[in-house]
Amino acid sequence: MAPQNSQFGLSPGSLVYIGPEVERHTVLKIVEYNDQFHREHTPEVEECHVKGRDEVVTWLDVDGIHEPEIIEQIGKIHEIDSLVLEDIMNTRQKAKIEHFDDYVFIVIKMLHFKGRQQVTLDAEHVSFVLQKGALISFQEKRTGDIFDPVMNRIKASVGKTRKNGADYLLFALMDLVIDHYLVLLEKISEQLDDLEEQILKNTRHDPINELYALKRELTLMRKYVWPIREVLNSILRGDSDLIQPATLPYFRDVHDHVLQAIDSIDAQRELLTALIDIHYSTLSNRMNSVMKTLTIYTALFMPLTLIVGIYGMNFDNMPELRHPEGYFYTLGAMVLVAAGLLFYFRRRGWL
């Protein structure tokens, strides 16, 4: 479906996909599990009712948010507010949490690096609707299947996910997303260290564009990560009954990681600013050095050129010209002048 840029003029609550164009179709997947039991299948839209079963946790993963009919159908089946559906389909919506009577709605952003050589952040819009005993996750597009590690852990019954409820599943998925921020930051940090070394050792001539690209990525990253703090604060305040007190310590851990990411972003931004300063200082120094070379050349050759000019004049009566050793004395005088000037520049510290 063709993407749109805004909802201007549309009736509020209209379902419109806002984001880059997508070619693929939406893929649905249902995972049901409890301590003893595990089942995965790919349902039709009509049959994906996941709500309210006590004995198992049901996870509906919706991979694709660009088809309004599908999102609308899922929303109708699970009684999700149309404004929530609007947010699920709007990739411009930043991270947030909203509490409703019988579900919690959470938006976060999965971040990836696009391309190889240059760092470019790619943000994937991820939403969760947590209901009693069920979780619905919405992914913008599948870049290397971001929820696979958790799916595999559930299948292999590794870790505590199988022993816990849907709130723990929500935690596990959010933890995955946020731990990935730290992985990206680690990579940016390495790039920055490389750049720092090149700048300090002065082996790179124009690092400003790369510094700028990194700054831009960090600014973008901060914009995505910052509001997640508020999401986690709301969870930790116990605003929702759907997240049990026993799961809160896990969310506190995620909160710590978010703070760690923000700290790391801020530290790297400060480092970048300092590097830009150093770069300018280097530019100034190089300019200074060029100017000094120019000045020394000029100051050295101009007097000499004047001297040879004098003895190139054609006056009838120029006694020096007649002197048999005049030429050699003149050359000697020129050497003395040059030596004197060089000595003077050395004393001023220009050589």
Added chain:
Amino acid sequence: MAPQNSQFGLSPGSLVYIGPEVERHTVLKIVEYNDQFHREHTPEVEECHVKGRDEVVTWLDVDGIHEPEIIEQIGKIHEIDSLVLEDIMNTRQKAKIEHFDDYVFIVIKMLHFKGRQQVTLDAEHVSFVLQKGALISFQEKRTGDIFDPVMNRIKASVGKTRKNGADYLLFALMDLVIDHYLVLLEKISEQLDDLEEQILKNTRHDPINELYALKRELTLMRKYVWPIREVLNSILRGDSDLIQPATLPYFRDVHDHVLQAIDSIDAQRELLTALIDIHYSTLSNRMNSVMKTLTIYTALFMPLTLIVGIYGMNFDNMPELRHPEGYFYTLGAMVLVAAGLLFYFRRRGWL
């Protein structure tokens, strides 16, 4: 009526239009509707009493705020405070909300782009008085009829407006205004992306004025958008009985869009600052390159000019001049000196 710049020295509560000069006359329009019923007409000032009818929603749209007599009459009919009327006529008043016993007063700003080529923000002063079952809207001037999409939706009975009260109508109009901010920001963002590409690729010689114009627009925009947050916070806190709890989720949505606009403004301002830095770096680099060219020329030609000057001297006794190959040896020496200097500059990385 001739515009005025301030109320200095006037008795407080005096009705004076403060803003740019206007030529048109005020146009009044009343829209009455409920689920089954819809009527539009253009009343005289005296007959536009809209307050307090239970069965229908009455919307009085006042298009023109520069005629004190009309504003005063409307104020008298609907028992609106004279300080409120003063604010309705003062285009310098920023966005705000005030709660009175039986009405709510809201000021916001509709933003447009003036002209085509260069970005210039044009702010239209828009006020609302929400009363029980009625809404009065005041527009500074009609630039392409800003409330038309809502008027049409009511007429066509599209969306939920016809099924809801005056508070939903207020929401629909505010939503329209704020969604338009996002449209403008989208355009500014595109302009900025163009400029960024030109600066990074160095195909634009003096982008500083345009960068400055964009910065100015963003600063202005922030000034208009920022106080709207407070307006919506007050609504969301439930400060007024006139806005029903069922309508609050819609206002929460508008609040989200305002935050999105502010975030976007801030991100673009940061980007602008970074672009200005890059621009300066480019200037410095270009200067450096000019200076190097100068220095290389000077350093290359000065010694050669000295040599030819020496053999232009007129001493009687200059043995080299008599040598039959002297001229060619000298030219050879000059080539060697030039080659040596070029080699030296290449090693210093200046070529």
Added chain:
Amino acid sequence: MAPQNSQFGLSPGSLVYIGPEVERHTVLKIVEYNDQFHREHTPEVEECHVKGRDEVVTWLDVDGIHEPEIIEQIGKIHEIDSLVLEDIMNTRQKAKIEHFDDYVFIVIKMLHFKGRQQVTLDAEHVSFVLQKGALISFQEKRTGDIFDPVMNRIKASVGKTRKNGADYLLFALMDLVIDHYLVLLEKISEQLDDLEEQILKNTRHDPINELYALKRELTLMRKYVWPIREVLNSILRGDSDLIQPATLPYFRDVHDHVLQAIDSIDAQRELLTALIDIHYSTLSNRMNSVMKTLTIYTALFMPLTLIVGIYGMNFDNMPELRHPEGYFYTLGAMVLVAAGLLFYFRRRGWL
């Protein structure tokens, strides 16, 4: 009386005038009024007891704060704390409000422009003591009689002042002072617009001093205006019984104007900063252009000068010199070299 700079070492509560030297004598004026009645007279210090009459509002205007005896006498008659009197006489005291058992003490600053050509702010120290049914106002000096508009309105019985109490009078006077800020800001804004145009069109060579003077005035203005917010917040919180709830909407209006002034100051400061940036960019560009001119000249003439130098050498054996067309070939070669260099510079974008 000779002015003093500080109270260092003096016993606290000592009455000392701190401010610029004043030559005039203090002038007292009493205005009594109610709905039907109005009287103005100029009392002696001893007889100016204004407190506590129910049926009329009494306004004592003290024009001059540099004579400790007069201030002390007035303070004694009206039972004003000695620390308050100290603040009335200290022109360095910033805006503040203090609530006492039976009076409220308010300090604000009246701002004027000094001189004509250059913008220089002049702050006048204004204090109010609001008592039951009475207001005492203290002005540092009379520059064009700042309270005249209100005095005239009372005399002419225009507006609501005559129908209201002393708290409304306080509002009317504060409103006058604060509306004048907006008038000044309007003038500064016009100056800034002029300057902006000159800078953008590059028709002004050194605007930095004027930019700096404007920045200084705005900084000063902010310093004076900012604390008035707190004064009005305290009034609006209802901290004092002497200001009746019915008068609060008027003070809310003043509060709005103060915020408007602060917003305007901040916007103009931001604009100034941006203009300074543009100015520097212009300086850099001009430097670049100068350097390019220099470099082109040097690069163009140096090779030509070398060529003519070569054929100015005096070697016996220089075959070219003997060639009958040598001179013209050489001139031709020089034209070719010059044309080649000019072509090269044009391709590098320097011409």
Added chain:
Amino acid sequence: MAPQNSQFGLSPGSLVYIGPEVERHTVLKIVEYNDQFHREHTPEVEECHVKGRDEVVTWLDVDGIHEPEIIEQIGKIHEIDSLVLEDIMNTRQKAKIEHFDDYVFIVIKMLHFKGRQQVTLDAEHVSFVLQKGALISFQEKRTGDIFDPVMNRIKASVGKTRKNGADYLLFALMDLVIDHYLVLLEKISEQLDDLEEQILKNTRHDPINELYALKRELTLMRKYVWPIREVLNSILRGDSDLIQPATLPYFRDVHDHVLQAIDSIDAQRELLTALIDIHYSTLSNRMNSVMKTLTIYTALFMPLTLIVGIYGMNFDNMPELRHPEGYFYTLGAMVLVAAGLLFYFRRRGWL
């Protein structure tokens, strides 16, 4: 006693003097007074018990904080916590207030200017222990006897000190210290005004070091003054019973002066920043002017030099050289070229 730099590795509560080396011995002085009575004497350490006498106020002034034995003895006699004694002897401790069961502990900084020509701040560590009916003051060193004005006022029974309790004495001493800040700020302000004039009139070549020194002093001053706000806030909140409500208005006055000092510091720092900007702009302008001079010289003389070079060539066949008026025509052409170039530079605004 030799000074120490830190308490690292020492048992907490160990009494160590941290600060610059001191040669003098500690001097003790006791002043006892009430409305009718006044006595001053210099006790031995053992006999200086000042606590708890109802009828008189006892003030023990300890001048010297570098001798641990004395401080320890005084602490033991008056039951002062060892952590408090540690703070009394640590000149790095910033201003603070601590409330204990039967005393209040306050640290502030007395500031002086060191030297005459250059501004250098010298901070003196001052602590107070306020007990019922008694005050102990600790001074780091006696620079011109800072508490003398209060001592003299008590002796001469001037002002209200003799009529009030120990809390008023504390106020009087703190007032003295803080009023001195305003005196210093006045001096810095004058220095800054001088510097401003020199910079604006461009009569000073390198003001950056002095600007920097002033900035440093102001930064230091802010560091000392800022935490005093918190001390006074705590007093004004009524955190301590030892300070009577009747004395609070006096402390409110001190609080005002502290805010005034902070405002003044901030305004002067902003001014400094602006001056640094102007200084850089001036540097840039001067550079521009130097470069223009260089460019004009070069551009003017290079073409002329080329012309004379051409007619200095030694070709056999150069018809112009044979022309009897050739020399004069050439000189004429050179004058025309020079005039044309000068005209061109004037039109470009370089002359």
Added chain:
Amino acid sequence: MAPQNSQFGLSPGSLVYIGPEVERHTVLKIVEYNDQFHREHTPEVEECHVKGRDEVVTWLDVDGIHEPEIIEQIGKIHEIDSLVLEDIMNTRQKAKIEHFDDYVFIVIKMLHFKGRQQVTLDAEHVSFVLQKGALISFQEKRTGDIFDPVMNRIKASVGKTRKNGADYLLFALMDLVIDHYLVLLEKISEQLDDLEEQILKNTRHDPINELYALKRELTLMRKYVWPIREVLNSILRGDSDLIQPATLPYFRDVHDHVLQAIDSIDAQRELLTALIDIHYSTLSNRMNSVMKTLTIYTALFMPLTLIVGIYGMNFDNMPELRHPEGYFYTLGAMVLVAAGLLFYFRRRGWL
């Protein structure tokens, strides 16, 4: 064990050591003491149960956090949450406090300088688990045995540690860590003073890299120190029963030292920024001076060179050349021109 960079994709609560590679083995030590009794021994992991003995304080010091089995065993014995153990092993975790039912978990950072010549901060991850009557401390690695001063004081029964509980021991260890910050800051301050002197006296050519290194260290330091404030605030609010009210004054003292460290860091950062400004100003001044030299040389020699060029022309008819004194008059004219230019430059203040 090989280090790891993140926990991405791992099941939450997995014990992984995140930090630089370590070669050593973990060393355990138990110190038991009370007023009369003291015992130190090195237990096996299995036997190090320290919890809950009333009569003595038991301190288990775990030196090494890279072996998951050991940490896990200790965690199991003392019933420590697996998320806490994760934090103990994650050297990226910043300072924090967490309160559990029967223990308090605290993370702080011990800072050292690495290397000698250049300042490089080395952060050691230190965690504490305070239980009733017992403290477990975890150190990342032993750099000069950071807890030795406290161990020795306990052994020698110096100070109050032996007389107090486990909470006092926690205080003593935290105090040690934080006092060390002040020692480091003292050293940085000295380095900065040296650098300042060199820059102000202009005896150092390129200080930017060292300024940058210092700035980086201070930024890092602030990042480590800042969150400790929150740790201490939580303790001082009395959030935990395990820390007795009698110990709080000691923690308040530590809190003061943390604030002192932060103040010192901020002051030094501000100083650094100012030094960078001065450095740029110096660079600009030096450039200006170089440019002036160049310009003076050029302006002085170009006219002279033109004059000698004129009389080097070969026109047949140049009357001056025939004049017997022409040469000497010309030299004289050149001296006059040079003197005039020098006089002009002196008047413009360039010499």
